[in-house]
Amino acid sequence: MSGPSTQIVAAAPVPESRSPLRDPAFLRLWAGSTASGLATWAMPFVLGLALLDGTVTAAALGLVLATRTAGFLVAVVVGGVLADRYSRRAVVWWAGLAAGLASPVLAAGVGRSVPVMALAGVVIGAGQGACRPAFQALTAEVVAAPLRQRANAALTLSVRVTTLTGPGLAALLAAFLSVPTLLLGMGLLWLAAAALPPRGQHAPAPVPGERTGFVTEFVDGVREARRHPWFLAGLGALAAVITTGYSATGVLLPLVSRDRYGVEAVLVAATTAYTAGALLGALVVARWHPRSAGWAALAGLAAYGLAPLSLWLPVPAALVVAAYALAGVGIELFNVPWFTATQREVEPRLLARVSALDFLVSYGLAPVGLALIAPAADAFGPGPVLAVCAAVCFLAPAAAALVPSARRFSAR
Known part of the structure; x- marks a missing residue:
């Protein structure tokens, strides 16, 4: 079975010593990926703060995190297929938008409705899962081959810096802001992750009669x-x-x-x-x-x-x-x-x-x-x-x- 046609624009040779951080397109991709990583990390930590102050129970926290994981595992497969079928940039946009819009729902459910929190957790997890393979593929489109190792190192550096500094920053913000407000801030991060990445070079043209199901693809x-x-x-x-x-x-x-x-x-x-x-x-x-x-x-x-x-x-x-x-x-x-x-x-x-x-x-x-x-x-x-x-x-x-x-x- 032949797949969707793909248009890859040939790039001029790039010196391996050049930093990808000098490329505005990669900087946008890096910023979007960093925002999604920070939002992914923030959800369990902020809900953990809600557990400490008695707003949610341990059972409710476990359920919400479990539904987020379930949403991730389903959406990572669907997102991978969609990112190869359509524009990787579009998949990142819709995934980030879904997670961003579900974050206020999660904030509204804190301390009020565990089912609402669980439903929002599924959607946020789905947004996280769908954007991960799309970001990986988009990196290959935005960054020339000789610079990809440095680009991937820069992407993982942002994740590690977030993990190292995030708890202290969140604890500081928690002294002034409520848990629902922090979750709204998480939603803004997801919206930034949706909006910041640039368009890539991948432009599949669907061929009539060749579309198959998700499982087959x-x-x-x-x-x-x-x-x-x-x-x-x-x-x-x-x-x-x-x-x-x-x-x-x-x-x-x-x-x-x-x-x-x-x-x-x-x-x-x-x-x-x-x-x-x-x-x-x-x-x-x-x-x-x-x-x-x-x-x-x-x-x-x-x-x-x-x-x-x-x-x-x-x-x-x-x-x-x-x-x-x-x-x-x-x-x-x-x-x-x-x-x-x-x-x-x-x-x-x-x-x-x-x-x-x-x-x-x-x-x-x-x-x-x-x-x-x-x-x-x-x-x-x-x-x-x-x-x-x-x-x-x-x-x-x-x-x-x-x-x-x-x-x-x-x-x-």
Whole structure:
């Protein structure tokens, strides 16, 4: 089956040393992506403030966050198909607009109606899910190939800076503004995410009689992913690390911090060190181009195993913090080359669908891991669970590296 025709405008050669931040089009894309990332982060944090002041219950908070996740997982597939079928810019616009308009509904439901909050959560999650693959594909349209690694590093830097500085800023604003007002501000961020990104070069022309269903078109994206063994291997390793290591540290780090070290400061220091390490990793990978980029990226992904390993072994608290910092460095040494290789290797007309598959697997398995880790720790003890998770984090990327095309994240 032939897909929609795609028009790609050839760009003049671009010096690899040039910064993408000098390009106004990328600056608009970066600002829109940053706004969407800040809005995505803000929702659970602001609702957590509502839980602390008694406006919402823990059950209501859990339900709203669960409905947001459900909306994300459904919309990431639909958004990937739509972003390949139509303009990626249009998908970002409608996704951001939907999330922006649902935010006042969420604000109105706080403390009044849990069903209204849950419904708004579905729509906000759907907006978040639909825009993610569209942003990935739009980056490939806006940024010339030699500059994409730096562009992806700049995009992930904004996410890490938001994560590092956001809690303090939100806590400061919460001293002067109510939770509903903060949620309205989140809606403005979504509207900015919708309006700021530029138009890309992708202009599919629908061919009468060739339109198929969403499932069929998404399966076309899966087939494209299967053409790239390095992608399947890397995605499998990423899913294994997120399901085990990421979930284990998310659930068990607070317990180890309390029970082994007797203070919650280890929890705060470790999570801060992880974000700071990710910032450093993004800065490094913006300029570092190893010949065996895939192996280097998978080694960075394997570094996440240091986090559950440090929680398993009876080491000083400083080593736990150092392990989380190295895990943060490693995750960006993986993320940036991974996104760059996907944008380079995947057929442009199928890029959003392949990116949707990436997000679907990685985000979709995270709740499964979070749900299973606590019962496993109760049944077998935290030590064996952490040991298994550390082993998986080390072995899964090593197994992926054995795939021949994984060395450079390219079959060429």
